């Protein structure tokens with residue numbers, strides 16, 4: 001088979017095992033609530049940028065065990081009962097999903113997605129949900145770190161050839177765009193998502209001609225409105241830049257303007273300063289300088305500090321593979337389950353590592369903005385039936401690890417972060433356009449003081465539990481200990 005079928009079986013076998021065992025025991029209709037979150041921010045960053053919801057929506061809408069899937073499962077060594085396969089054949093996702101919106105600035109230990117439904121359906125979707133959210137959130141966060149080194153510059157996503165396969169390239173391009181990248185080299189991502197698709201040319205273009213000068217001329221003839229010439233095939237300053245200048249001058253005679261030159265090797269600070277000087281002296285101050293070559297936020301910051309004269313950054317491998325941290329450890333934990341009396345009750349997962357003890361109960365998250373500044377003070381996690389924060393009453397903010405450190409706030413705006421996406425199987429969320437998501441992200445960044453956003457040693461932003469949530473967690477830990 002050359003292409004992947006429907007993604008319904010894009011799940012871990014243990015989910016199907018549990019679904020089967022629930023079905024055998026007659027517990028598959030029990031109601032359950034799961035929450036997805038990560039425990040540690042990636043790259044030592046102070047925040048993450050949530051992404052992956054669109055893919056999750058598409059996946060949920062397409063969930064269906066088709067005949068190919070049923071046939072495959074019926075050949076498995078588990079020898080599933082026919083009744084189970086019939087149950088799968090009739091399966092449709094009937095649950096509810098509440099999620100952060102894409103582009104939202106998010107933090108560790110807060111629910112990013114909440115899934116409610118039968119244990120059967122909520123268990124099935126775990127693997128794919130984490131697969132989409134973990135990857136896309138990771139890449140959006142990396143892109144945000146890179147873009148924010150110099151927000152006024154242009155950033156191009158160049159990663160496809162080095163990405164971990166096609167899905168990663170295309171969805172990674174989208175995640176990068178959400179977080180502020182300006183364009184992608186991936187044409188499919190351009191078509192599917194409407195991201196501006198942009199590109200220069202490769203060394204092979206120059207090598208395919210007798211001379212560099214001829215290569216530049218032919219390229220300018222063919223694409224006169226988007227000429228960016230790669231100048232490092234032979235010798236950047238002795239050959240590439242002088243030849244690019246000649247071409248730019250000839251273009252001027254035809255009433256055209258060259259867009260840029262691209263540097264792709266050597267000392268990018270030194271070469272960009274020299275190239276800028278040569279272009280300016282030739283009266284070509286409008287010709288911009290693009291740089292690429294294994295760039296990331298650290299090299300770009302360093303190049304800026306050295307006075308590099310680069311306007312546009314092409315970033316591939318380091319971004320699309322999140323090279324310094326190739327995975328976000330997002331998890332999906334059961335927080336409430338129906339008991340034998342038919343009530344939905346909180347559940348906890350105890351761990352030897354106190355940080356890994358889950359927070360029980362079905363929860364919502366609010367971003368608390370100070371009324372005086374409009375800036376975010378803390379994210380505040382409440383049990384879903386708590387109303388104090390919605391009604392603007394005084395709330396106590398305390399560090400769940402050090403609860404004796406606290407303050408009260410009563411002048412605030414509380415923004416609910418988890419939005420209804422599916423309710424009882426129906427999609428009720430109208431997904432915003434990608435440009436709206438990007439704008440939402442930009443506005444989100446404005447909500448935070450710079451100390452939370454800086455790249456190095458950022459301040460830790462508070463993610464607090466309401467008193468009721470905290471007390472419930474403590475009493476459940478106490479009960480478990482007994």
Ligand SMILES: Nc1ncnc2c1ncn2[C@@H]1O[C@H](COP(=O)(O)OP(=O)(O)OP(=O)(O)O)[C@@H](O)[C@H]1O
Pocket residue numbers: 264265266267268269270292293294295299302303306
């Ligand atoms: N002035 C600079 N300061 C810091 N890092 C730089 C500077 N100029 C380039 N770099 C980065 O250093 C690395 C250079 O890699 P390397 O020395 O392997 O060279 P190269 O110039 O690509 O050589 P090649 O000619 O083999 O392509 C890249 O990641 C590049 O982005």
Ligand SMILES: O=P(O)(O)OC[C@H]1O[C@H](OP(=O)(O)OP(=O)(O)O)[C@H](O)[C@@H]1O
Pocket residue numbers: 158159161162201202203204264292293294295314315316317318
């Ligand atoms: O360095 P990255 O951040 O991953 O960016 C993408 C790289 O891909 C290209 O090089 P490649 O050698 O693959 O092709 P080329 O012949 O066009 O230079 C391009 O010139 C960049 O250097």
Ligand SMILES: O=C(O)c1cccnc1
Pocket residue numbers: 158159185198199200201262292314316
């Ligand atoms: O357009 C470019 O210059 C480009 C595209 C992909 C990878 N490297 C460079």
